[in-house]
Amino acid sequence: MPSHARPNHPLHGPLPILAACALWGxxxxxxxxxxxxAPAIAVGSAGLVVGGLLLLLTGIGAGAREVLATADRRLLLLGSATVAGYALAFYPAVARTGVAVATTVALATAPIVLGVRARPALTLTAVLGCALLVLGGATGDTRIDPLGVALAVVAGLSYAAYSAVCAHLISLGHPSRAVVGVVFGGASALVLPVLLLAGVSWIASTAGLAVVAHLAVLTTFLSYLLFGYGLRRTTAAAATTLTLAEPAVAAVLGVVVVGERLPWVSWAGMAVLAVALAALTRAPRTPETITTG
Incomplete structure (x- = not known):
């Protein structure tokens, strides 16, 4: 597969990843x-099953068969297992310890694991902003459940592993759509039994169909296509730090759509996070080898 060196540019890496974060938010x-x-784990599983199938179908036309034939299948299996692991760990974490704590722990774990050594100042600043944003808006009845926190850590580690696996496979010259399609197709198959056991009758309702369609098409299919494209020209460490933009989007939607109110601490955290992410997208990087296709 042909390749050539190309200077980094926000449109070639950070911005597609930030767009994916906006959808995840x-x-x-x-x-x-x-x-x-609808059980929380069933909602997340349904979005992954349908969205993973869509990504697999897209990947077939982009070289998924070649990826299956030539890529290290152990890495592909690890990628699928970590995608499934994120979904199966994160939603129960939210149910046990609340959105604020679970989101902060899960989203901060991956950048800390992958990003501290690469860009310690920017990574830690972004993590701090994320923590202030999410925990600053937590109410007094916020609960810290040890098992829920542990599940959130598992979700964060799973996400870090997925990012590293896909970034590695893409850096070897495999098309990003094909890699993402194979990995998510495998994750879809792994999560399907969980969805069937959790129950699917709720999907037949209008609200159920609408939610699954949104999660499958926007927060899984389109977002991970964008994320995979961004990984072609962004390191896994930088990409996982950029994903800290997700809670900022979620917080703004909570204010605009749901009518929530954020304290000044959360707004300050959002400002700190925005500065760190803006610096990360502008930070100079050594030109990398870019694959076509």
Whole structure:
């Protein structure tokens, strides 16, 4: 597969990843419209099953068969397992310890694991801003559940591993759409039994269909296509730090759509996070080898 060196530019890496984060940030608002009878793990699993299938179908036309034939299948399996692990760990974490704590722990874990050594100042500043944003808006009844926190850490580690695996495979010359399609197709198959056991009757309702369609098409299919494209020209460490933009989007949607109010600490955290992310997108990087296709 042909390759050539190309200077880095925000449109070639950071901005597609930030666009993916904006879509991920709608997950909580969309999930709040799911029927009351839908278990949290079922909602997340349904979005991954359908969205993963869409990504696989897209990947077939982009070289998924070649990826299956030539890529290290152990890495592909690890990628699928970590994608499934994120979904299966994060939603129970939210149910046990709340959105604020689970989101902060999960989203901060991946950048700390991958990004501190690469860009310690920017990474730690972004993590601090994320913590202020999310925890600053937590109410007095926020609960810290040890198992919930542990599950959130597992979700964060799973996400870090997925990012590293996909970035490595893409850096070897495999097309990003094909890699993402194979990995998410495998994750879809892994999560399907969980969805069937959790129950699918709620999907037949209008609200259920709308929520699954949103999670599958926007927060899984389109967002991970953008994320995979961004990984072609952005390191896994930088990409996972950029994903800290997700809670900022979620917070703004909570204010605009749901009518929530954020304290000044949260707004300050959002400002700190914005500065760190802006610096990360502008930070000079050594030109990398870019694959076509």
């Amino acid at each position: 709608t997950t909580g608002t969309a999930g709040s419209f799911a029927p009351a009878s």
